[in-house]
Amino acid sequence: MSTLRPLPRWADILLLPIINLALAFIVSGIVVFAIGQNPLAALEAIVGGAFGNGYNFGYTLYYSTNFIFTGLAVAVAAHAGLFNIGGNGQAYIAGLGVIVVALAMQALPWWLTFPVAILAGAAVGGFWGFVPGWLQAKRGSHVVITTIMFNFVAAAIMVYMVVNVLKPDGVLAPESAMIAPEGRMPKLGAFIPWFKNTDVNFTLLLALGCLVGVYVLVWHTRFGYAMRALGHNPTASTYAGSSNSRIIMIVMTLSGALAGMVAVNQVVGVQYRLVLDYVADAGFVGIAVALMGRNHPVGILFAALLFGALYQGGNELQYVIPGLSKEMVVVIQALVILFTGAMEGMFRPGLQRLFGLFARAPRPDAPAAVAGKES
């Protein structure tokens, strides 16, 4: 028995992530315990801070909205075998497109601005994903390195644009002009009073739409099949007649466009202006979300909710337990990435062996049945 059988599907998509998550929580709990705090009290504070009431839950959903976008961005690229680590830069620079549209159309009602802002954000974010894709497809540079570099280039451009171009005279803070109230995206609290005046807004619906869209694209279209083929085996994909370089460029553009939707949420949904550093590492959270959600929209939805809850809960944590800061959430997130992404080999073989024990019994029958048919 040298080869291990693959895990049953449910164990692969549910059990393994849950074990990894539990481990991440346990290790962070040990850290909290080691510095003399009560891990269970911390967990209680995080859960209460994330789900305690409509106000808290509203903020959880606001964070989740961003994480759905960046998680999808990582997942779409991953299906084609690409690692887009540039979600931060793509989400950041997309703000330029969104703010230009939003300021130009601010006198018009928001439902006119919204679609155009989406397109503008997708176009700019998509471009920031396309260039690394193009460089990988045509010039052979590694998309990981290029997207890392592009994160920093985007940051430099944004500082220049906000401070030197978009900042109105007489404003001291580095930020663009405010969008007129007509052009702002309504908050969900305006329709569902339970959410109060929290930041969760109509962009959440866009995020849910993107989840469905990515599902259809990846599993129910020709292109989705082609990109998954590329992800599994580039050589086979070429022989099957697809142009790998074309797929890489399209996928990276899509990935960047999805990350760019963070800008829609932040600029027309929450801040109503372009500020610096509004992405706040959502792109990196997207990596954790995609890993945890096994690159599947349903998984991503739950993983984004989980991380949204952790971020919102982490914000509340520091008020409930003085001394514990929200960075604890970053630690949990890093451990999730470590355990689900990089140390997968720790549990999978053991789990496979465990399942192998139970699956042994019916195994000898299978060849026998075949043999019986032949006789």
Added chain:
Amino acid sequence: MDLTIILSTLDATIRLSTPLLLACLAGLYSERAGVFDIGLEGKMLAAAFGAAAVAAVTNSVWLGLLAGIAVSLSTSALQGAAAITLKGNQLIAGVAINMLAAGLTTFLGIQWFAQGGRTPPLTADGRFGNITLPFADEVAGVPVLGQIYSELISGHNLLVYLAFLAVPITWFVLYRTRFGLRLRAVGENPKAVDTAGISVVKLRYQAVLITGLLCGLAGAFFSIAQGSGFGNNMTAGKGFIALAALIFAKWKPVPAMFTCLLFGFLDALQIRLQNTEIFGVTVPVQAIQALPYILTVVLLAGFIGKAVGPKAGGVPYSKER
């Protein structure tokens, strides 16, 4: 521009290049052995925190340095366990390390020192002072050469000299020792190394630990040599510039030094050029800041020369059964 301004800019260049050079050489070892490392930033940050925390508590720069190296080494060991033993994705391991360092340093800093994540300021015993080389003061009056010696070459802290000393050492180790030959071989063709009866896993672990050691020095430079204490995210992306420099230098030690000096010079220039005009045009500081990244992308794309990394980089090695 007179000599004093040029000298002080070049002086700043050397100071700013030092952590880049240490981190760049650090990355060189592990990437030459076939382990991609985008976690240089995280290791430096963790080391900077460890060094500052211990130096602040013990008031000893040497214990601080040891602590910084120990923290960085254990981070490397973790990364090695994920990327070598468990054959995990090396890039994802690097991302995780960066995030873990960013989270833990701030989290522990706030909890331990209650200064918003900063460590207490260090006294003179807690940090590396500047070393005045022999006769530096005596020759300071000699025009040009004397000034260069006393201003530019003398008067840096120990880690600066260590960083530049590490360049010829790395060159020697890489190209003139058996270990170096094996290291380069394991990054190009691990199977051949394995067939020759040399352990791929052991070699890669050795490489990753050297990376950890050098990242420890780089991190210590930030908090207990150049600075006097740890501040949130004080490495500020320097680990990624070092990564860019490594690619720009095509994974070779001597070009790595020149690239780090170039990137350090750009950094020094952008500090000096804040809001000054050159030929009547104000050069945006951000353009200079972004230049190392843009240059690396351009080089990587083969528009100026070609950077091709070690062939087996990024692929975990498993023996076939």
